[in-house]
Amino acid sequence: MLGECYEDLMSRSDFQYFYKFRKTDSNFQDLWRMKSAARESLREWLLSIRTEPAMAEVISNASSELVENCIKYSRIGTYSFVLISVVNRDVSVETINSAETEQREKVRSFIRDINSGRKGLTELYIERLTESASSGKSQLGFIKLLMETKGRIEIDESPDRDEIVALRVSIEV
Amino acid sequence: MVRRKLPGRYDHRRRQKKGIGGANVNYAVEQLNLEVSGNKFIFKGKIERSDYTELSKFLSDSEKSLEGQNVEFDFRALEYLNSSGIRAVAVFFLESSKKVTMKINPELTWQKVGLTPLAAIKPSGMITVQV
Numbered sequence: 028m029l030g031e032c033y034e035d036l037m038s039r040s041d042f043q044y045f046y047k048f049r050k051t052d053s054n055f056q057d058l059w060r061m062k063s064a065a066r067e068s069l070r071e072w073l074l075s076i077r078t079e080p081a082m083a084e085v086i087s088n089a090s091s092e093l094v095e096n097c098i099k100y101s102r103i104g105t106y107s108f109v110l111i112s113v114v115n116r117d118v119s120v121e122t123i124n125s126a127e128t129e130q131r132e133k134v135r136s137f138i139r140d141i142n143s144g145r146k147g148l149t150e151l152y153i154e155r156l157t158e159s160a161s162s163g164k165s166q167l168g169f170i171k172l173l174m175e176t177k178g179r180i181e182i183d184e185s186p187d188r189d190e191i192v193a194l195r196v197s198i199e200v
Numbered sequence: 201m202v203r204r205k206l207p208g209r210y211d212h213r214r215r216q217k218k219g220i221g222g223a224n225v226n227y228a229v230e231q232l233n234l235e236v237s238g239n240k241f242i243f244k245g246k247i248e249r250s251d252y253t254e255l256s257k258f259l260s261d262s263e264k265s266l267e268g269q270n271v272e273f274d275f276r277a278l279e280y281l282n283s284s285g286i287r288a289v290a291v292f293f294l295e296s297s298k299k300v301t302m303k304i305n306p307e308l309t310w311q312k313v314g315l316t317p318l319a320a321i322k323p324s325g326m327i328t329v330q331v
Contacts, residue, residue, distance in 0.1 A: 055250075063248055066280075085309050091248070092283055099250065153320050156290040168283035174313045 042076050044069055044111040050101045058098045066091040069111060076113060082200045085175045086111070089196060090120045092168035096134075097124040100192075118198045126192050134192055137166045138182045141173070148174050172196065227258045232278075236262050239271050243278040252288035259292045271298045275315060276305040286314050290321055300327045 046065060048058055066087045073083035090111060097107035105125035112119045126134070141151070152170045173180060176198045183193035227234040232247035234255075241259070249255070263271070273289070275281075281289075293300055302318065304311040312331075319327045 059250055066248075081307075081309055088280065088310055095248075095250070095282065095284075149317055153317050156287060156318065157294065157321050165287065167287055171283045171286070171310075171314050175309050 040112040040114050042113040044072055045109065047106050047108045049106045050098065050103055052103050055098065062091060062094045062098060065094065065109075073113075078113075078118075078200060082198075086118055086120065086198060086200075089172035089176050089178070089198070092172045093120060093122045093194060093196065095168060097122050100124070100126045100130045102127060116200050118200055119195055120198070121193070121195045123191055123193045125190050131190075131192050134166070134194075135182055135184060137169065138180055138194075141169070141180065225262060227255070229254070234258070239266050239268060240274055241272065242274045243281075246278065246280040247285055248280060248282040250284065252285055255285075256288050256292060259288075260295070263292075263296055263298070266298070269298055270301065271296070272301045272303065274303040275311055276303050278311070279308070280310065281314075283314070286318075289315075290318055293318060293327055294321060299325070302327065302329045304329060304331055306331045 048061060050058060069090055070083050070087035073086055074080060078086070090109065094107070094109055097109070101107050101124040107122065107124035110119075110121045112121075140146075141148070146154075148170055152167070152174060155165050155167050155170060158165070169180065172178075173196070176196060178196045178198035181195045181197070183191075183195075225236040227236075230247055230249070231245040233244045235242045235244070241262070247255075302315060304315050306312045316329050319329050321327065
């Protein structure tokens, strides 16, 4: 994922867009505004490298949903990293953040479930929309971004990455 | 220039004063402007909040004063709504007893992909989508 592949990504990517942020006990609203600005900025950046407008919209929205999760669930005092890489017609959106054990396990389990193909994304999306908000199972943003991008999502489950959530969404444009 | 209007505000008194039909109630927050005109909810701009309690309350309060059994949600001029916002709309639809017509812009992928499935969260015919 991002850390271990960074050198590789640096050498093989045509374009990269990277940012990081640190969550504190008082900057949630600032980060939320930053996330909105980053979504707009990323869309413009993708357009500037001749990404189709519809795809630029989809990728920047997908990135925004991932970053929302980083902002909501990162532990106070930790950094989150966001990297968008473009290689020919392949785009990857990667995020790394440090989350509490319960949240990490919830995301890992959810992504395993999605990738098992046990249920279709639309079916899962409708199911999650109709569940009560207090069920704690939503993960609606992940499902939505996969439906929109038609991409695939991976999570790094290396044992030495125990404290972090490292996600990659791969999209063919 | 980014237009910010915080916190969200709306005025039901104005709507009640003018009455159903000619009424316009506005809810404005961040870059969203939500207009209620008759039985139509017209969304313009964009919204990506972390908490939709206030918007949900506005929708719920507005619905109580609507006449008839039909309500229209016009999303065509809404540029962006995050998944939390879609969930808030879904909760409103689930709790409402009215038949909902959603107008969407199929050119926007998030609307086509993210809003269209809302038609399936209630029994057939209760929520329809117009493109």
